[in-house]
Amino acid sequence: MVVNINEKFRKIDSLHSYKIIARMNAYYFKLVRMKREFIWHRHPDTDEVFMVIDGNLQIDLRDERLQIRKGEMVVIPRGVEHKPSCTQECRILLIEPADTVNTGDAGGELTDHALEWI
């Protein structure tokens, strides 16, 4: 019932593979190890929370560049275009509705179809 976030990360072997660690009502808590430049996209129907557990995450907005470090979080409001990226591995906790797709309205080859619990 109690979830240790770093222990869960140790079970994730590969980058860019989203893993569910908890559910709160209709929301998932998901972990991802990231090291890439993602694509511009938006989630028309929901806000999205990024919490950085380790490393540094950059999120470009159309008019601003956000830097999110370990121990920091940000809410990307619904409908706002954003492009996450990191040049070194970054460990992220995402909080969003269970039906949220990682690529939002953009789709494409980076869309994750293999979401599973760990």
Add this chain to the structure above:
Amino acid sequence: MVVNINEKFRKIDSLHSYKIIARMNAYYFKLVRMKREFIWHRHPDTDEVFMVIDGNLQIDLRDERLQIRKGEMVVIPRGVEHKPSCTQECRILLIEPADTVNTGDAGGELTDHALEWI
């Protein structure tokens, strides 16, 4: 827009005063510095997330005692009676619907009526 959780805690002068640091859709992210034995209560309409940022939190359920340490989180399912407590100060991030009351269905003098943003 980016929220540093420990910096927010440094702005909280007193124990047991719940402070909002972010909103995601209809949910608040709230911080509280806790050092007390709370009361038995439940939230009939929602799950509730406790994430421990520092210290150790104990949550008694009717049939189990949970220990949640720094870097750990737990989802208390809707309707489940629970009693949080800590003998040393514990720093907690709570995630729950904006209209959730800290004492749930129990009410009473520990109910927080002064929720504000920091």
